[in-house]
Amino acid sequence: MTTVTVKPATLAQALTRAMRDAMADDPAVHVLGEDVGTLGGVFRVTDGLAKEFGQDRCTDTPLAEAGILGTAVGMAMYGLRPVVEMQFDAFAYPAFEQLVSHVSRMRNRTRGRMPLPITVRIPYGGGIGGVEHHSDSSEAYYMATPGLHVVTPATVADAYGLLRRSIASDDPVVFLEPKRLYWSKDAWNPEQPTEVAPLGRAVVRRPGTSATLITYGPSLPVCLEAAEAARAEGWDLEVVDLRSLVPFDDETVCAAVRRTGRAVVVHESTGFGGPGGEIAARITERCFHHLEAPVLRVAGFDIPYPPPMLERHHLPGVDRILDAVARLQWEAGS
Amino acid sequence: MTVLEQRGAYRPSPPPAWQPRTDPAPLLPDAEPYRVLGTESAAGTDPGLLLRLYAQLVRGRRYNTQATALTKQGRLAVYPSSTGQEACQIGAALALEERDWLFPSYRDTLAVIARGVDPVEALTLLRGDWHSGYDPCAHRVAPLSTPLATQLPHAVGLAHAARLKGDDVVALAMVGDGGTSEGDFHEALNFAAVWQAPVVFLVQNNGFAISVPLAKQTAAPSLAHKAVGYGMPGRLVDGNDAAAVHQVLGEAVRHARAGGGPTLVEAVTYRLDAHTNADDATRYREDAEVAAWRAHDPVELLERELTARGLLDEAGIEAARKDAETMAASLRERMNRDPEPDPMALFDHVYAENTAQLREQRALLRAELEAEREPSGGPGEEPGAREGGAR
Numbered sequence: 135m136t137t138v139t140v141k142p143a144t145l146a147q148a149l150t151r152a153m154r155d156a157m158a159d160d161p162a163v164h165v166l167g168e169d170v171g172t173l174g175g176v177f178r179v180t181d182g183l184a185k186e187f188g189q190d191r192c193t194d195t196p197l198a199e200a201g202i203l204g205t206a207v208g209m210a211m212y213g214l215r216p217v218v219e220m221q222f223d224a225f226a227y228p229a230f231e232q233l234v235s236h237v238s239r240m241r242n243r244t245r246g247r248m249p250l251p252i253t254v255r256i257p258y259g260g261g262i263g264g265v266e267h268h269s270d271s272s273e274a275y276y277m278a279t280p281g282l283h284v285v286t287p288a289t290v291a292d293a294y295g296l297l298r299r300s301i302a303s304d305d306p307v308v309f310l311e312p313k314r315l316y317w318s319k320d321a322w323n324p325e326q327p328t329e330v331a332p333l334g335r336a337v338v339r340r341p342g343t344s345a346t347l348i349t350y351g352p353s354l355p356v357c358l359e360a361a362e363a364a365r366a367e368g369w370d371l372e373v374v375d376l377r378s379l380v381p382f383d384d385e386t387v388c389a390a391v392r393r394t395g396r397a398v399v400v401h402e403s404t405g406f407g408g409p410g411g412e413i414a415a416r417i418t419e420r421c422f423h424h425l426e427a428p429v430l431r432v433a434g435f436d437i438p439y440p441p442p443m444l445e446r447h448h449l450p451g452v453d454r455i456l457d458a459v460a461r462l463q464w465e466a467g468s
Numbered sequence: 469m470t471v472l473e474q475r476g477a478y479r480p481s482p483p484p485a486w487q488p489r490t491d492p493a494p495l496l497p498d499a500e501p502y503r504v505l506g507t508e509s510a511a512g513t514d515p516g517l518l519l520r521l522y523a524q525l526v527r528g529r530r531y532n533t534q535a536t537a538l539t540k541q542g543r544l545a546v547y548p549s550s551t552g553q554e555a556c557q558i559g560a561a562l563a564l565e566e567r568d569w570l571f572p573s574y575r576d577t578l579a580v581i582a583r584g585v586d587p588v589e590a591l592t593l594l595r596g597d598w599h600s601g602y603d604p605c606a607h608r609v610a611p612l613s614t615p616l617a618t619q620l621p622h623a624v625g626l627a628h629a630a631r632l633k634g635d636d637v638v639a640l641a642m643v644g645d646g647g648t649s650e651g652d653f654h655e656a657l658n659f660a661a662v663w664q665a666p667v668v669f670l671v672q673n674n675g676f677a678i679s680v681p682l683a684k685q686t687a688a689p690s691l692a693h694k695a696v697g698y699g700m701p702g703r704l705v706d707g708n709d710a711a712a713v714h715q716v717l718g719e720a721v722r723h724a725r726a727g728g729g730p731t732l733v734e735a736v737t738y739r740l741d742a743h744t745n746a747d748d749a750t751r752y753r754e755d756a757e758v759a760a761w762r763a764h765d766p767v768e769l770l771e772r773e774l775t776a777r778g779l780l781d782e783a784g785i786e787a788a789r790k791d792a793e794t795m796a797a798s799l800r801e802r803m804n805r806d807p808e809p810d811p812m813a814l815f816d817h818v819y820a821e822n823t824a825q826l827r828e829q830r831a832l833l834r835a836e837l838e839a840e841r842e843p844s845g846g847p848g849e850e851p852g853a854r855e856g857g858a859r
Contacts, residue, residue: 201621201655208625235615243599243611246817304820381823
């Protein structure tokens with residue numbers, strides 16, 4: 135057995151490596167966005183790409199999100215594979231029309247003659263003390279748009295694997311990067327990146343028997359921490375990482391819920407109209423007779439993302455998750 | 469002292485780094501729309517080109533009347549006529565080479581068919597059997613864009629990509645006067661100029677954005693003037709003069725192909741019909757204004773030039789009309805056949821590979837269609853009797 139050098143790498147470094155490898159493998163892959171070239175991105179996720187591949191392959195664009203995504207559409211129409219960076223979650227909103235009116239439906243409109251292999255990278259979510267418009271969780275908007283894949287990694291290995299898969303996809307992918315996990319490290323061998331399942335496969339991160347926590351992206355470490363803490367209460371929690379919101383992996387989620395009979399969906403995004411409502415409904419429709427309690431949601435409050443000094447009160451934390459788990463000892467009629 | 473006087477009094481010296489990036493003077497459009505027909509420069513125009521333009525203009529006029537008639541017969545949900553704008557659309561489209569790309573707006577069906585798209589397929593969106601009828605790659609024509617100006621950045625991206633690949637392809641992006649107020653118009657022009665992308669932007673200024681006149685749309689001296697702020701040349705042309713449009717667009721296309729970057733062309737024209745068949749244009753414009761523009765009709769302008777120069781006679785006019793009539797008859801006949809869109813196609817082109825959820829929904833629709841085909845035998849219900857039944 136050969137020993138491979140496994141050293142700590144950050145999630146951001148894995149993303150950079152994914153783009154670098156994709157660009158090296160396929161000359162059609164182009165990275166574009168505000169500050170992605172010379173600076174290497176404000177989070178340095180595109181660091182070194184312009185130096186290695188030139189500004190024609192990793193392009194500093196004018197500051198205009200609709201223009202960035204709109205020109206990426208034309209580039210994809212001519213056979214390129216653009217990887218677009220939207221600097222922060224809320225900065226992507228000016229590009230929303232391009233995303234919804236064109237990117238998501240060009241394949242459909244042209245009966246499959248003009249697929250658009252565009253990856254839209256969006257750093258999202260809170261927890262880093264960002265000022266207003268720098269911490270939104272906008273996944274529900276993208277989930278509600280047919281034609282888009284919505285992918286969000288939570289581990290270093292997934293950051294690499296899922297971004298490679300997204301760039302290779304012949305369909306547009308909204309790739310949501312949990313910005314508060316950019317600097318989280320994991321033992322990872324960048325020379326032999328782990329193969330990951332195709333887009334649309336959830337994974338059980340922690341097996342358990344008492345209840346299932348269903349989560350993704352920035353909330354995964356919180357859920358794992360909650361699961362550890364719950365052991366003291368006698369709860370053996372299972373944690374499912376969705377990895378992909380569209381397509382949704384009903385199979386893995388339902389198998390997990392059927393095993394435990396109890397489920398809590400955890401995410402930062404608002405609860406009302408948020409992803410948790412959809413997930414809870416899907417579980418209820420498919421696993422009703424296996425459920426011992428209603429499917430609960432632990433989500434961000436239904437408020438505009440709060441100012442940084444208050445965000446810890448808004449973000450779902452371990453205690454709020456454990457409270458929900460306690461409520462799962464539900465009795466009919468109570 | 470008034471505020472304006474105060475502003476006038478404040479004269480700071482420029483900061484150390486300031487210098488104008490570009491001399492704006494060569495970028496400025498002419499004071500008057502450029503014209504060819506009826507002027508001395510007409511003599512230098514290729515007679516063969518003028519006759520080709522004329523044949524297409526006559527066909528375009530007939531296409532508009534036929535498509536409008538089809539709305540009255542319920543064959544088209546809606547039709548935005550381009551009667552009066554034939555010269556801009558055809559003069560521009562014919563300035564492109566085969567390898568070039570056209571990015572049309574929803575009113576630009578004449579430019580689309582001038583690129584060789586089947587006249588029926590150019591109406592698929594408006595008939596409603598699918599969103600785009602033609603293969604964009606086969607004719608190098610992007611789908612007709614309904615949201616305003618959103619197709620302009622696509623043209624920039626495509627032209628930029630072509631240049632990165634070493635292809636001398638030019639993209640022509642068409643937009644109306646109303647579309648110039650959209651953010652995507654601004655972003656597309658800015659990207660194109662910064663990247664020096666081989667794109668030509670054609671604004672067909674037909675006077676109105678549905679009911680809103682140009683004066684309420686912009687405070688700029690002309691729409692062509694907008695080019696200067698982006699650092700590209702602006703050209704102003706008589707949009708009803710097919711020879712002038714073709715010449716100005718041809719120059720802009722050659723300029724772009726040679727690496728000179730983008731140009732913004734404003735074609736001054738007029739929409740003789742209403743916005744669509746659903747619009748009442750008498751609410752927002754005077755008959756006298758329409759009459760003045762009718763006297764400047766693009767088809768007649770070219771016809772007069774050609775007959776005056778002895779290039780066209782009654783027999784030639786008759787031949788062009790007969791050709792247009794043949795096209796209209798074919799269009800009418802084919803549009804009067806009932807389209808039979810396959811409901812199962814609803815799931816065929818959402819993703820390269822259907823998700824599990826779409827596979828389930830597809831099975832549901834198939835079951836519903838089968839139930840329609842084989843009714844349970846309830847009294848009075850016959851197979852296929854229900855509206856929209858699948859075959």
